[in-house]
Amino acid sequence: MAYTPDYVDTPPSRAELDAGSGWQLLEFGAPWCPHCSAAQPVVQALLQQHDMPHLKVEDGKGRLLGRAYQVKLWPTVILLHNGEEQGRVVRPLRVEDIEALAALVRRQDA
Template identity: 55%
Template structure:
């Protein structure tokens, strides 16, 4: 599991072409809601270490976040073979996040 949001380096076409289970997490390192979600995310991530995890630093004018219509942080987007299958916004409980993992990762 990644621990810091990094400035946007992915392009939407790259994301759409990704194979397998992927978690895109949009947020910012200074965001209180994002910090609060990290412990439940770590709990939910346990057992799903094979899921590729990208922490994307988001903000106004960032094209990747806009292409996914991200409005609040953190927004977790669960992808399977480049297709969105689940989304969780501002999670506070590991169970809310686990439901997304269940849809993309059979483990």
């Protein structure tokens, strides 16, 4: 699965994500957020390097999934492997900002 430009209508539960298998890129933000828009080329670059599901979750007041992951700033990009958080980056603007996540995927897949 490649880059997903749209936020999901109904996000999965934390339990569903915890039960996941393989790699998944979880992105929290909002469609009106300028930081989120600025980060999209960086997220796309990571997903071009590593084919994995990408889930964009709109966050904000009353949205429990972001609280479950202790999201405080947007965008927050979380790399999951078999449902467990492997790393996160907040407000990535350059490809170098997400290189640590790409390195985690390469290391695990080697």
